[in-house]
Amino acid sequence: MISKQEFIARQHRLLALCEPESVVVIPAASLITRSRDTEYPFRQNSDFWYLTGFDEPDTVLLLSNHSQFSDPYRAMAFRPKDKTAEIWQGRRLGADAGLSEFALDEAFELSELEDVLSEWLGGHDHVYFPFQSPLRETLFALHNKLAAAPKENISPAALCDVTPLIHEMRLFKSSCEIALMQAAGKISAQGHIRAMKFAHPGCYEYQLEAELHHEFAMSGARHPAYGTIVGSGDNACILHYTENNAQVCDGDLILIDAGAEYAGYAGDITRTFPVNGKFSAPQRRIYQLVLDAQLAVLDRIGPGMTLNEAGLIAAEVLTAGLVELGLLKGTVAENLEGLHYRQFFMHGIGHYLGLDVHDVGDYRQDGEDRPLQPGMVITIEPGLYIAPDADVPEAYRGIGVRIEDNLVITATGADVITADVPKEISEIEALMRKS
Numbered sequence: 001m002i003s004k005q006e007f008i009a010r011q012h013r014l015l016a017l018c019e020p021e022s023v024v025v026i027p028a029a030s031l032i033t034r035s036r037d038t039e040y041p042f043r044q045n046s047d048f049w050y051l052t053g054f055d056e057p058d059t060v061l062l063l064s065n066h067s068q069f070s071d072p073y074r075a076m077a078f079r080p081k082d083k084t085a086e087i088w089q090g091r092r093l094g095a096d097a098g099l100s101e102f103a104l105d106e107a108f109e110l111s112e113l114e115d116v117l118s119e120w121l122g123g124h125d126h127v128y129f130p131f132q133s134p135l136r137e138t139l140f141a142l143h144n145k146l147a148a149a150p151k152e153n154i155s156p157a158a159l160c161d162v163t164p165l166i167h168e169m170r171l172f173k174s175s176c177e178i179a180l181m182q183a184a185g186k187i188s189a190q191g192h193i194r195a196m197k198f199a200h201p202g203c204y205e206y207q208l209e210a211e212l213h214h215e216f217a218m219s220g221a222r223h224p225a226y227g228t229i230v231g232s233g234d235n236a237c238i239l240h241y242t243e244n245n246a247q248v249c250d251g252d253l254i255l256i257d258a259g260a261e262y263a264g265y266a267g268d269i270t271r272t273f274p275v276n277g278k279f280s281a282p283q284r285r286i287y288q289l290v291l292d293a294q295l296a297v298l299d300r301i302g303p304g305m306t307l308n309e310a311g312l313i314a315a316e317v318l319t320a321g322l323v324e325l326g327l328l329k330g331t332v333a334e335n336l337e338g339l340h341y342r343q344f345f346m347h348g349i350g351h352y353l354g355l356d357v358h359d360v361g362d363y364r365q366d367g368e369d370r371p372l373q374p375g376m377v378i379t380i381e382p383g384l385y386i387a388p389d390a391d392v393p394e395a396y397r398g399i400g401v402r403i404e405d406n407l408v409i410t411a412t413g414a415d416v417i418t419a420d421v422p423k424e425i426s427e428i429e430a431l432m433r434k435s
Helices: 004-017 046-052 083-089 094-101 110-122 136-147 163-171 175-198 205-218 233-237 281-300 307-325 332-337 425-434
Strands: 022-027 033-035 060-064 073-078 106-109 126-129 158-161 229-232 253-258 260-262 269-274 377-380 383-385 400-402 405-409 414-416
Touching: 004 022, 004 046, 004 060, 004 163, 022 046, 022 110, 046 060, 046 163, 060 110, 073 094, 073 110, 094 106, 106 110, 110 136, 126 136, 136 158, 175 205, 175 253, 175 260, 175 269, 175 405, 175 425, 205 229, 205 253, 229 233, 233 253, 233 400, 253 400, 269 281, 269 400, 269 425, 281 307, 281 377, 281 383, 281 400, 281 405, 281 425, 307 332
Parallel strands: 022 126, 073 106, 126 158
Antiparallel strands: 022 060, 060 073, 229 253, 253 269, 377 405, 383 400, 405 414
16 A cells, blocks of 8 residues: 555655745545435545545645745645434544644645635645646635735735646656556456356346446455446447346357546556457457557557657557458558548547546647656556447458556566466356356
8 A cells, every 4th residue: 555655755745846935725525415315436536646645535735935934834624523424424633633643734624614714815825736626616715815915915926737747757657656557457457357257148238337346346346436337249249338128148248348446546457358258250349450450559669759659559559450351441551541441440449547447647748749757657558349330251350359457667668467368269168168
């Protein structure tokens, strides 16, 4: 797990990115009503979690680099201790315990927050906070109130969005974060293996989903990192299919895109396999083509390459194969230039991965695609999706294949941290025969 010292170091690093005489205000997430008097399972705001590792709702982190302090000043507002609320809804840390738990300079209750913010804003030149925040209106109102008293000259000069600063920090994972993501990858992999072993003609997509989620939870990852996709047959051609309610027919391929969330960090794996344990000849051709595209990218990816360049490597392999199979007409060069492969491969090659499954960070800098750098974690996920009504030979219609792995970019290349799940055709068929 991540140490208290690392969280504090992140807070100090964030303050160092801000202008002098600045205050930073970072709110936690709140509970969200599911229906009437029940809430969805609580999930902490990723930025707040990144800076604190604290999993209670309705908390606020305050940081200051004001020149009056010899070191960065750190404070938090907590929900008050409430015996009745804790009986019904669970324990609360409270301000007194929070002061020592997080080695803070100051801790107070949420009821004091507006007064504290008014005091802090009046003593700083810049206020950094997430502009898409429930505190937005409060902070703007306080700023305007202070600005209306020009004789006192206490209004902060600028309100600044802190989000880009935090997201640039989150883009580069520490060794502790990578270890947690490796664990998330292993748990996710075991879930996929379990689903492959369970699959049989006549099962339902939701049963496969249940196998995955049970494996995740039994390994300490109580929740999936995103909505699990279990698409059988031509459901696999719907990129974000989450109904997961169809019965799987003999001869179908099953595309599963699922990942566990472990200690806040996401795994994100996709595998495609035949429910009866044996690829048909058309399925085998399409699957191998997607696998070849992924392996071509994995063989070359590393620091200095952009995700767009990686996507072009996959596109060249896929286009050449589609031309050879007769699913695209004309030459490979003509199809690449015309982007004709996009009718079958319509998404990007991958994305950043971290506390969010589609993690934060800029993909472009100064108008150019951003090169990958050591410490980034990404997915590589080529796919082919041939619609049931596509103008191709009938044997290929309704086939959807995606293969996705998670990679840590290193100084010399990339490490695949989700390699525990079989993806070679022979390995998948062998696993399913054995089960």
